[in-house]
Amino acid sequence: MLTIVCTFLMVGVYAGGYQVGLHGQKQIGMGLVGTSLCFDASSMFYNPGGLSFMKPTYSFALGMSPIISSTAFRKSFPADYSAKTDNPLGTPFYFYGAAKINDKLSAGLAINTPYGNSLSWGKDWGGRYLIQDLSLKAIFFQPTVSYKINEWLGIGAGFVLATGSFDLSKALPVSGANGEGSVNLNGSTTEFGFNVGALIKPMDKMNVGIDFRSNINMEVSGADATFVTPLSLSGNFPANNKVSTTLPLPANLDVGVSYDVSEKLMVAMSLNYVFWSVYDSLIFDFETNTPALPDSRNPRSYKNKLIVRVGGEYIINDKFTARAGGYYDPSPVNADYFSPETPSLNNLGLTLGLSYKPIEKLSVDLSFLYITGMEADKQYLPDNFSGTYKSQVYIPGFGLTYNF
C-alpha cells in the first residue's frame, strides 16, 4: 500500500515519491491492494489487524521484486538534449514469520524494504549539478502482535525499527586542471515508528481494513561530505566535511474493502492516503560552513496524495490462482520543484499475479507489475532545470509462502 515507486522514484535521500510498495506477491498481483486482505503473514505489513484472522498456525513468506526502471528526460525546447537513467537493478525483498499463540492472539516479525533504490543519471549528463547518482537503502524490522477481539474484529500493532543509509553524488560547477569538482554525501541512521491496523468483517463475504503507518524522520547526523575541488578552492570546500540532514518517510493511512463475489472470485479496492506534505524541504547542514558553502535549503513542497487501487483474485482450481489489478498514484512532487533526483511522475500501475500450489502447504507466488510514469513537463526552479520526463518500470516478483 505504499506508493509504488520505482527506481526512479526512489529513494532517497532526496527522493520524492520514494515509497516502494512491494511487500507481498499476492497483494502486488492485485494492484497492491492489501489492507482488507489476510492471506498470510504478509498482513503484518499491510494491516496488523488482519494477522489474527490468519488461518494456519504458522505462516512464513519471503520474496523479492527486482525493479527494472528507466526514466527518460528531454530538456525544454529549444534545447536539443535528452538523457536516460541507467539505474542499477533495485532489489526490494520481504520476509514474514508469524504464529498463532492461541485462538485470539498472533505474533510475528516482518522484515521488508518500504524505501530503497538506486538512481543513476551518469557522471556527465546535463543535470549533473543537481544529481548524478543516488542510492537509498532502508530495511524495516517490525515485531507485531495481533488480537482477535471477536469473530468480526481484529486489531494489531507493530513497532518499526528502521535502518537506512544514503549515498549521493553530484558534480560541482567549478573546474580545475583535473576536471570538474564533485561532492559525495553518505551516511546512515536508525529510527523508530509504528504500524497499527484493524480488520473488520461486517458480513460473511466482506472484509474492511484500516491501517496507519507512522511518519519516520530519518535524521542523519555527521554523515560524510567529501568534496573534490581544485586546490585553490579547497578552503571554500573543506575536503572532509560532515553534514546533517533529514528525510521524512511519510505516514500512510489506508482504507480497504474486499468482497467475495463467488466461491472463486474476490474483488477488492483500497484508498491509500500518503502524508507527503511533511517533505517541505531538504536541508543540508554542513559542519564547516564557508562563504561558498552555506547550509543548503532545497524546497520540495510535496503535497499529500491519494492513491486509488483496485484488484481481483480468481481461483482457477486448487492448484492455480490468478490475480490482476491496477492503481493510479499521482505525483506528490510540486511541478516547480521537480528535481531529477526524484523524478516521480503520475504513475499508472497494472499488475498480474499467479500462485501455484505444488503441495497444500506451499504456494509459489509470481507477480508482474508494470508502471508507466506519464509524460509531463516539469521544472526545478531554484536551479532553472526544466524538461519533459517519462518513465517505465517493470517489476517481476517471486515469492514463496509456507503455511502449516
Next chain:
Amino acid sequence: MKLMKSRYIAYFLLLLVAVSCEPKLDDFKPSAGSADFSKYISLGNSLTAGYADGALYLTSQTYSYPNMIAQQMKLAGGGEFKQPLMFDELGFGGKRILKLNPALDCSGNPVAGAPPSLGPVLAEGTPDARNFTSIAADGPYNNLGVPGAKSFHLLAPNYGLLNPYFGRFATNPQTTSVLAQAMEMNATFFSLWIGNNDVLSYALAGGAAEEITSQDLFSGAYASLLDGLTANGAKGMVASIPNVTSVPYFTTVPYNGLVLTEQTQVDLLNQAYGNNVYGISFKIGQNPWVVADPSSPNGIGMRQLKSNELVLLSIPQDSLRCRGWGSQKPIPGYFILDESEIASITIAVDNYNQTIKSLAETKGLAFADANLFMKNAKSGLVYDGMRFSTSFVTGGVFSLDGIHLSPRGNAIIANFFIDAINEKYNANVPHVNISDYPGIIFP
C-alpha cells in the same frame, strides 16, 4: 496438470517480454523557418572573434559565440563555418591564466604564514610566429570578427594595415574593408554585433584618451553596414551594445576600497587633508579613494570618489597597497570613470542602441537586446544548476580579462542570440548546452 502449469507460466513470461521497451520522448526537430543558414557569416569585434583572457587564441576562438551558433545552425541546414584560427594558445600574447600567487609584502618578500592569493597572471611562453603571418590564402573565413574594431572601422578600406587581427586574414590589407570581404562571401545569413569599442576604448582609457564615436558617425556607419550585408537579400541578426560599465573590468575595485583599521591612520590622513576643509575625510572602515580631478571645486585638483563612479581593474594593486595611492596620493584620472564620463558613455550607448534597434526593424532583421540581457545578468543567472554572476573570476560569465566572455559566457549569449533568430524567422535552431563548455579553470 503439468501442461496447464507450463501454459500459465508461459503466458506470464510472454507478457513480460511484450512490454520490455524503454520510455521514449520525441526529439527536437531543428528547422530554419524562413531563414537560410547555408552560409552564415559573423561580423563584430573581439567578442565576435572569440577573444578571451586578454588574448585571441586557438581555444578561445573555438568557443566564440558565432562558432557555437554556426554548429547549431548546421542542424538546421547550415554549412561549414571557418574561423581565422591562431596556431597556439597564446595568439599575439597577453593571455592570462589563473594562479595562486604567494602573499608578498610591500618590499616584495613573501609573508610567512599568509595564504596565497588567487589572481590572473600572464601566461608564459612565446607565441607561434605563424600567428603573425597572413592566412588569407586559406580563406574565405566566415567569422569576420576583429578585436578592437569600432563600427566605422568595418568600412575602412585599409583597415588590414591598421589592425593586425584583420591584417592576418584580409584578402587585401591595403584595399579591402571588413564589409567588402564579408560581401564577397555572398552569405545567406549574417550576425552583426558592433559598437562596443566605440565607447569601450574611451572607457578603457578612463575617459582620458580616445573619443566616443559620435552618434552621426555611428548611425551612418551602421546603416552602411546593414545596406551592404543585406544587399544580396541575406537575413540576419543584430545585437544591442551592453553598457560597458556593467562588466567586471569596471565594477571589481570598489569606489570605497580604502580600508582603514587604525585610528592613528585615520587621524594622520584627516590632518594631511586639512581636517575636512576640502571635503576629504576618513574614518575607520571603508573610505572612498582619493582621486585626481583638475576640475574639483575645492581647488586642490583632487577629491574623494563618489559611490556612482568606477575604478578600472587595470589599476596597479600594489600602488594602492604599498604606495599610498588613493590615500596619501590621488589615483590618476585615467584609472577612473567619473560621473560625467559614465554619463557620456551611457548616453552614447543608449543612442547607439536606439539606432541599432530601429535599423533592425527597418531591415526586417532579428534584434537581440544584449544590453537588457547584461543588465538582468547583474542580478545573477542560473542554468541547469550553474550559478552565474557578473563578478570577476568567480562570476563565471566573464573571462580573466574582465571584459570578454568565458566559454560558458559565450554559450549563454549564443543561446540568447539563437532565441532572437528563432523568434524572428520562426526557426528552430537548438540551444547549445552551457554545461558542455568549460568554466573558469582554477589552479
